[in-house]
Amino acid sequence: MKSAKDLVAAANSRVRTVSVQDAKSLLNQPDTVFVDLRDSSELARDGKIPGAVHVNRGMLEFSLDPTLPYHNPVFSSGKSIVFYCAGGARSALAADTAQSMGLEKVSHLGGGFTGWKATNGPVEK
Numbered sequence: 172m173k174s175a176k177d178l179v180a181a182a183n184s185r186v187r188t189v190s191v192q193d194a195k196s197l198l199n200q201p202d203t204v205f206v207d208l209r210d211s212s213e214l215a216r217d218g219k220i221p222g223a224v225h226v227n228r229g230m231l232e233f234s235l236d237p238t239l240p241y242h243n244p245v246f247s248s249g250k251s252i253v254f255y256c257a258g259g260a261r262s263a264l265a266a267d268t269a270q271s272m273g274l275e276k277v278s279h280l281g282g283g284f285t286g287w288k289a290t291n292g293p294v295e296k
């Protein structure tokens with residue numbers, strides 16, 4: 172049986188990781204959208220990257236699929252998507268899933284929201 176750690180490592184080998192410093196430079200770019208995958212309780216407690224769209228990780232595949240009523244139009248906008256979670260594991264898996272479902276301009280935030288906050292990245296409550 173593969174471990175969750177094995178799955179994350181495999182995903183990381185297939186997806187682009189954006190550093191916190193590079194992500195900060197993408198923050199106000201009109202062609203980039205940050206997607207927060209954390210649970211609602213995490214957002215309520217810690218805030219989020221300003222302007223980020225929230226898509227709970229458990230609903231990701233349904234939000235990506237344009238044939239379903241759960242589809243989030245951000246995924247068909249043509250914009251670059253930067254997924255993030257608390258530490259970078261869920262976002263690596265999400266970016267890998269999005270790529271396998273046909274999205275091309277996807278990446279994930281290395282170090283996640285924890286890394287973002289540690290470098291004094293702006294936070295929206």
